[in-house]
Amino acid sequence: MSSLGKKYIMAVTGLLLVGFVIGHMLGNLQMFLHPDWINEYAYKLKTLPYGLLWIVRIVLLTAVGAHIVTAVLLVLENRRARPAGYVAQGTLQASFASRTMKYSGAILLVFIIFHILHFTVQSIHPEFKHLETELAGVGTMHQVYDKLAAFGNTEVHDVYSMVVHGFSLQYWYVAVFYVFAMGLLCLHLMHGVSSMFQSVGVRNAVWRKRLDRIALVIALALFIGFSSIPVASLTGLLDPITPLTAAH
Numbered sequence: 752m753s754s755l756g757k758k759y760i761m762a763v764t765g766l767l768l769v770g771f772v773i774g775h776m777l778g779n780l781q782m783f784l785h786p787d788w789i790n791e792y793a794y795k796l797k798t799l800p801y802g803l804l805w806i807v808r809i810v811l812l813t814a815v816g817a818h819i820v821t822a823v824l825l826v827l828e829n830r831r832a833r834p835a836g837y838v839a840q841g842t843l844q845a846s847f848a849s850r851t852m853k854y855s856g857a858i859l860l861v862f863i864i865f866h867i868l869h870f871t872v873q874s875i876h877p878e879f880k881h882l883e884t885e886l887a888g889v890g891t892m893h894q895v896y897d898k899l900a901a902f903g904n905t906e907v908h909d910v911y912s913m914v915v916h917g918f919s920l921q922y923w924y925v926a927v928f929y930v931f932a933m934g935l936l937c938l939h940l941m942h943g944v945s946s947m948f949q950s951v952g953v954r955n956a957v958w959r960k961r962l963d964r965i966a967l968v969i970a971l972a973l974f975i976g977f978s979s980i981p982v983a984s985l986t987g988l989l990d991p992i993t994p995l996t997a998a999h
């Protein structure tokens with residue numbers, strides 16, 4: 752495949768992944784409303800019809816896989832194309848973010864694997880599986896509460912408390928790792944989002960500055976939005992509603 756074809760794959764898979772992270776951050780920000788919001792939201796996602804959850808998971812996994820394989824191929828291609836001793840010149844004008852794409856990307860992959868084991872599989876803290884709470888009926892998607900109440904049991908997985916416990920003082924280093932990873936995500940997207948436009952030919956001289964600024968705003972908004980959750984949990988701004996010890 753041509754180098755341009757590879758750049759298109761990077762742009763299309765990158766766009767899909769940026770779309771996911773923006774949606775995921777907005778979903779997560781419900782943590783700052785009543786716990787019902789995120790708990791009902793998580794319940795809704797997990798009970799989506801027609802195996803939709805798995806379809807989305809497979810699409811995301813394929814996008815991540817294609818993004819990584821294509822990135823590795825591009826790095827190898829660039830290395831082959833560049834004569835030895837030419838390295839310093841090639842990197843002179845490149846920004847810090849663009850020069851560090853492979854490192855920020857690799858660490859983000861480690862973060863994603865840890866993150867899935869942390870909150871989705873819950874194998875790092877198996878006790879998270881037992882966090883259950885009664886919905887109070889004040890959430891966003893009242894259908895969930897109404898549907899469960901009709902069966903006389905409004906208990907759901909307490910995703911809200913799971914996240915707060917995950918970033919408690921006891922696990923301060925996990926919160927620090929998350930904020931660090933969000934910083935790398937920000938760095939990765941600062942370059943990634945603007946070069947996404949370049950790959951599809953939108954980035955001319957006039958738009959160059961504007962797109963770089965748009966990329967910076969998106970990256971910073973994601974950094975602040977995501978990081979606010981570990982920070983608020985660690986500092987006690989967010990309080991768990993179900994104690995961890997009671998879960999055993």
Ligand code: HEM
Nearest residue numbers: 772775779793808866870871910914929936977978980981
């Ligand atoms: C502070 C930041 C974040 C928090 C608090 C957070 C929270 C969560 C929670 C609670 C879940 C599990 C939901 C459930 O099973 O009920 C989850 C799943 C997930 N998160 Fe995050 N997340 C954060 C950042 C990120 C970032 C930056 C990415 C991607 C780069 C990401 C990717 C994912 C993925 C792929 C899943 C699995 C979805 C699934 O298939 O079930 N998360 N996150």
